[in-house]
Amino acid sequence: MSQVLKLENVEKYYGNKTNVTKAVDNISFAVEKGEFVGIMGASGSGKTTLLNCISTVDKVTAGHIYVEDKDITSIKGRKLNQFRREELGFIFQDFNLLDTLTAYENIALPLSIQNIRAEEINSRVMEIAGKLDITEVMNKHSYEMSGGQKQRVAAARALVTNPKLVLADEPTGALDSKSSRYLLNSMKKLNEELNATILMVTHDAFTASYAGRVIFIKDGKIFNEIRKGSDTRKQFFDKIIEVVTMLGGDLNDAL
Amino acid sequence: MMLFKLAFRNIVKSIRDYMIYFATLVLGVAVFYVFNALDSQTVMLSISNDTREIINVILEAMSVVSVFVSFILGFLIVYASGFLMKRRKKEFGLYLLLGMGKGKVSGILLIETVYIGVLSLVAGLGLGVVASQGMSIVVANLFKADMTQFRFTVSGAAIAKTLIYFAVIFLVVIVFQTFMVGKNRLINLLNARKKAQKNYGKNPILCVVVFIIGAVLLGTAYYNVTVGFEDIFSLSDIGIEIIKGIVGTFAVFWSVSGFLIVVVKSNKKFYNKGLNCFTTKELSSRINTSVFAGGIISLLLFFTISILSCSVAVKNSMDKIIERKTPMDIQFTMSKPSAELTGETETKDIFYYFNEYQIDMNDFKDMTCVQVYNDSTSNMAKYTLENATDYFVSPDQMWIPIIHVSDYNKLANIYGIDTCKVESGEYALVSDNSQAAKLYSQALETGKTIEFNGNTYTPAYKKCVDGFIAMSNAENNMGVLVVADDADFSYVNFIDDFVVANYNTEDETKKASMEEYYGDFEFWEKLNPGDGEHACIDISTRIGLVNGALGMSVLLVFVGLYLGIIFLISSGAILSLKELSEAADSKDKYKILRKIGVDEKQINRSLLSQSGVFFGLPLFIAIIHSIFGIQTALLILEVFGREGLFVSIFVSACIILGIYGIYFAITYTCSKKIISE
Numbered sequence: 001m002s003q004v005l006k007l008e009n010v011e012k013y014y015g016n017k018t019n020v021t022k023a024v025d026n027i028s029f030a031v032e033k034g035e036f037v038g039i040m041g042a043s044g045s046g047k048t049t050l051l052n053c054i055s056t057v058d059k060v061t062a063g064h065i066y067v068e069d070k071d072i073t074s075i076k077g078r079k080l081n082q083f084r085r086e087e088l089g090f091i092f093q094d095f096n097l098l099d100t101l102t103a104y105e106n107i108a109l110p111l112s113i114q115n116i117r118a119e120e121i122n123s124r125v126m127e128i129a130g131k132l133d134i135t136e137v138m139n140k141h142s143y144e145m146s147g148g149q150k151q152r153v154a155a156a157r158a159l160v161t162n163p164k165l166v167l168a169d170e171p172t173g174a175l176d177s178k179s180s181r182y183l184l185n186s187m188k189k190l191n192e193e194l195n196a197t198i199l200m201v202t203h204d205a206f207t208a209s210y211a212g213r214v215i216f217i218k219d220g221k222i223f224n225e226i227r228k229g230s231d232t233r234k235q236f237f238d239k240i241i242e243v244v245t246m247l248g249g250d251l252n253d254a255l
Numbered sequence: 256m257m258l259f260k261l262a263f264r265n266i267v268k269s270i271r272d273y274m275i276y277f278a279t280l281v282l283g284v285a286v287f288y289v290f291n292a293l294d295s296q297t298v299m300l301s302i303s304n305d306t307r308e309i310i311n312v313i314l315e316a317m318s319v320v321s322v323f324v325s326f327i328l329g330f331l332i333v334y335a336s337g338f339l340m341k342r343r344k345k346e347f348g349l350y351l352l353l354g355m356g357k358g359k360v361s362g363i364l365l366i367e368t369v370y371i372g373v374l375s376l377v378a379g380l381g382l383g384v385v386a387s388q389g390m391s392i393v394v395a396n397l398f399k400a401d402m403t404q405f406r407f408t409v410s411g412a413a414i415a416k417t418l419i420y421f422a423v424i425f426l427v428v429i430v431f432q433t434f435m436v437g438k439n440r441l442i443n444l445l446n447a448r449k450k451a452q453k454n455y456g457k458n459p460i461l462c463v464v465v466f467i468i469g470a471v472l473l474g475t476a477y478y479n480v481t482v483g484f485e486d487i488f489s490l491s492d493i494g495i496e497i498i499k500g501i502v503g504t505f506a507v508f509w510s511v512s513g514f515l516i517v518v519v520k521s522n523k524k525f526y527n528k529g530l531n532c533f534t535t536k537e538l539s540s541r542i543n544t545s546v547f548a549g550g551i552i553s554l555l556l557f558f559t560i561s562i563l564s565c566s567v568a569v570k571n572s573m574d575k576i577i578e579r580k581t582p583m584d585i586q587f588t589m590s591k592p593s594a595e596l597t598g599e600t601e602t603k604d605i606f607y608y609f610n611e612y613q614i615d616m617n618d619f620k621d622m623t624c625v626q627v628y629n630d631s632t633s634n635m636a637k638y639t640l641e642n643a644t645d646y647f648v649s650p651d652q653m654w655i656p657i658i659h660v661s662d663y664n665k666l667a668n669i670y671g672i673d674t675c676k677v678e679s680g681e682y683a684l685v686s687d688n689s690q691a692a693k694l695y696s697q698a699l700e701t702g703k704t705i706e707f708n709g710n711t712y713t714p715a716y717k718k719c720v721d722g723f724i725a726m727s728n729a730e731n732n733m734g735v736l737v738v739a740d741d742a743d744f745s746y747v748n749f750i751d752d753f754v755v756a757n758y759n760t761e762d763e764t765k766k767a768s769m770e771e772y773y774g775d776f777e778f779w780e781k782l783n784p785g786d787g788e789h790a791c792i793d794i795s796t797r798i799g800l801v802n803g804a805l806g807m808s809v810l811l812v813f814v815g816l817y818l819g820i821i822f823l824i825s826s827g828a829i830l831s832l833k834e835l836s837e838a839a840d841s842k843d844k845y846k847i848l849r850k851i852g853v854d855e856k857q858i859n860r861s862l863l864s865q866s867g868v869f870f871g872l873p874l875f876i877a878i879i880h881s882i883f884g885i886q887t888a889l890l891i892l893e894v895f896g897r898e899g900l901f902v903s904i905f906v907s908a909c910i911i912l913g914i915y916g917i918y919f920a921i922t923y924t925c926s927k928k929i930i931s932e
């Protein structure tokens with residue numbers, strides 16, 4: 001299988017000469033096509049910084065990030081926007097839906113800024129909406145939807161462009177447990193059915209257990225990595241908890 | 256000390272938020288000063304005595320308008336400061352959370368207001384003093400005064416007045432702010448940023464219906480006040496059209512966003528292209544949340560455009576009327592009781608009293624005297640249609656003076672206007688007021704006969720004759736009845752002696768000195784000692800009439816400029832503040848767009864079209880209003896010449912686009928900065 005994402009010795013430093021914070025400290029890993037990878041770490045472990053670097057929102061201090069052999073650390077300006085709009089999909093903790101637009105318009109927006117024909121936009125939006133079970137809220141505004149529906153709309157917006165990589169930042173952070181489970185099942189389904197590659201950042205062990213592989217980060221470094229393999233989700237969850245315990249007190253809130 | 260520092264830092268920190276507020280204050284203060292400092296301008300010092308009197312009237316009018324203006328500015332400043340406070344609720348919440356008392360928070364606000372107030376007053380007065388020198392040139396132009404002795408002037412009185420008015424306004428602001436801080440609870444302050452969800456969705460069908468209703472209301476109002484103007488007889492008719500216009504304007508603003516969405520959505524290709532969908536929705540939500548402000552601003556801009564455009568056109572038209580209606584240097588009128596009333600065989604006429612008061616008749620030439628009869632039954636209602644009973648002046652109470660045709664023609668010849676021909680048993684109506692003439696012509700068309708003292712008269716003309724007896728500075732001859740010389744009207748109770756003459760000199764300086772004598776109140780007192788010996792002798796001089804009209808038209812131009820600029824500032828400031836706060840609230844949306852991969856260029860274009868339409872819509876509606884409104888205003892004001900109109904429209908367009916444009920430019924630049932943070 002081909003590698004969708006490859007990180008080589010990525011470093012991100014903050015601060016000045018006298019006081020340097022290594023938010024990301026020499027991290028390397030790769031994500032295969034169709035993988036569902038979770039990145040776990042406590043607050044301040046550097047996982048969000050890492051995600052920002054991958055999403056080109058932030059720039060790396062050193063190292064390279066490849067998306068399908070393309071070194072995105074060397075892309076600049078308008079090309080960067082183009083890269084983001086064509087290759088990446090985002091799901092955020094607080095949904096980040098545009099409140100003046102309906103669910104349909106939110107999902108259609110990434111397509112219309114790529115100047116795709118109206119008829120095609122319609123078919124693609126309705127297709128992804130069907131997969132995420134949100135066809136009945138298509139004409140609603142975000143204030144008329146539940147948190148779970150909003151996040152599924154956000155997921156649909158991230159996936160509608162068929163991105164090479166979907167980046168999810170604490171997607172269940174603002175959801176109750178029932179909505180969380182529903183969303184994660186949907187994401188898993190999309191991962192399996194559409195072969196979508198998902199990179200999800202979380203500090204929640206339950207959320208992480210839906211992934212196929214979990215990378216643990218502590219103080220900017222990779223601490224451990226475990227794969228689900230043939231385990232059931234429950235077994236995988238237990239394994240994650242073991243690592244979390246090993247990681248120390250910081251992640252205890254993950255339970 | 257801490258509070259002072261904090262207050263100062265706050266202002267510096269939020270200088271961008273305050274910029275519009277500050278600019279508005281400075282402009283407001285400057286305009287206020289300029290129009291209250293008219294008297295101290297250089298040009299005023301070199302103006303003749305007669306004109307000075309008019310200037311006093313103008314100044315008085317300006318101070319009345321200033322009270323109105325101070326209310327508008329007061330509301331605007333309170334609104335703007337309240338608006339800025341709302342944006343800082345969280346900051347105040349933090350102060351309270353840290354244990355600062357509400358009194359101290361109010362204290363910070365008070366110090367801030369004082370800082371801003373003092374600063375804006377100083378800057379505004381500085382700008383005002385400079386601008387008022389420029390105003391001198393405008394004034395000199397209007398009064399045709401010479402500007403050779405230009406001198407830099409500052410009016411202490413106007414400065415004092417400005418300081419007092421604005422001090423009061425700022426005091427109100429402080430009270431208002433203290434009240435706002437006092438009534439808010441901590442939790443509300445801290446959560447202020449989490450806005451309540453707005454309802455963006457208006458029923459699109461309802462919107463289309465309301466929009467069409469609004470458009471129809473406006474359309475019929477436009478039609479009625481222009482094409483259908485002939486059918487408008489009374490103020491209440493115009494009032495109905497005005498109400499239609501106002502309701503229509505608000506209806507359009509209420510529905511235009513929904514209507515816009517329906518229209519844009521119907522063009523799928525456009526709607527699904529780039530950020531068009533986002534732009535449309537953002538815009539419509541913004542318009543939806545400012546229906547009231549949008550309507551008001553639209554109407555204010557309409558007034559501004561109309562007042563500015565009309566005032567100059569009216570001035571030009573007045574100049575023309577005056578030229579026609581003041582053909583002689585002086586006129587005297589005396590109402591004398593008829594022989595019928597006094598029972599005496601001989602009545603004392605005006606010349607008897609001229610002689611008695613020893614008036615030098617050698618001062619006059621071209622003297623012409625005519626007799627005008629006042630028959631109390633010759634009311635206008637006789638000639639007007641029945642549905643015209645609610646016309647501006649009740650026609651029952653307006654007597655129509657009666658004059659013999661030879662007397663009228665004597666005047667017409669010396670005035671250089673059309674004479675008329677009236678045979679025995681006939682009558683003609685003479686008027687230069689188009690409204691009255693219209694009504695008369697309608698009656699004359701039908702061959703209306705009238706009856707006086709048992710005699711019946713038939714119309715000599717099918718139309719009202721254009722003309723006048725008395726000199727005036729307006730087209731206000733509401734009607735004169737001209738009858739053949741054999742018609743006997745000696746039975747009436749009062750007969751006016753009406754005398755016109757020119758000064759018997761060609762020398763301009765001598766003429767001026769004669770004018771100074773005869774046009775003065777002292778001369779009037781000489782003719783009217785108030786001993787009850789005779790009825791009042793009225794005197795009008797050409798110069799007096801001209802100056803009166805000049806004062807009127809200059810007053811009109813000044814009031815137009817004053818109110819126009821204040822309205823413009825207010826509109827610009829309100830739109831600007833709304834737009835900026837909206838930009839601050841939408842910051843996150845643009846962040847999302849950037850993450851999705853929208854180019855900066857596209858974002859800026861979207862922002863530009865949003866601000867452009869938000870600012871442009873009220874102006875657009877106002878311009879459409881004005882196209883019809885100006886015509887109607889000119890019809891009402893009886894202005895027929897269109898020569899000056901183009902120039903005045905051009906000038907007012909420059910003023911409007913200048914001020915409005917500055918607000919738009921500042922707003923767009925600032926909101927671009929806000930969303931790119």
